[in-house]
Amino acid sequence: MKNLISIILFFAFVFTSTGVLAVTTVIHPGTASSGQLPNGITQEETSRITSRVNEIRTMRSEDISSGERSKLKNELRGMKKQLSGPGTGVYLSSSALILILILLIILI
Numbered sequence: 634m635k636n637l638i639s640i641i642l643f644f645a646f647v648f649t650s651t652g653v654l655a656v657t658t659v660i661h662p663g664t665a666s667s668g669q670l671p672n673g674i675t676q677e678e679t680s681r682i683t684s685r686v687n688e689i690r691t692m693r694s695e696d697i698s699s700g701e702r703s704k705l706k707n708e709l710r711g712m713k714k715q716l717s718g719p720g721t722g723v724y725l726s727s728s729a730l731i732l733i734l735i736l737l738i739i740l741i
Contacts, residue, residue, distance in 0.1 A: 639739055642732060674716065682712050 689705055697705070 635739070639736070642736055642739065645732060679716065682716060686712065 686709065689709065692705075694702065
């Protein structure tokens with residue numbers, strides 16, 4: 634009985650979560666020729682951002698006030714979000730998480 638339940642849960646997990654776990658990157662036609670990355674940022678913008686990050690890293694933290702330091706941190710966070718783009722990550726549905734928990738409880 635325990636094997637039957639674990640087999641049923643295994644197949645239910647496999648067939649319900651394969652589409653959820655798939656991560657695809659869509660490159661739209663014309664982006665390669667226009668110099669844009671898949672997240673919509675051009676190569677010039679990425680080089681500008683990386684040069685600004687290097688400029689901030691070379692600054693001495695002792696010479697910067699706490700207000701300026703927090704502004705620089707916010708600027709770096711914004712640039713990181715801009716470069717990472719939308720849709721970076723793996724999304725799991727709640728049913729997949731529940732199935733994983735049930736499988737862990739049964740099999741351990």
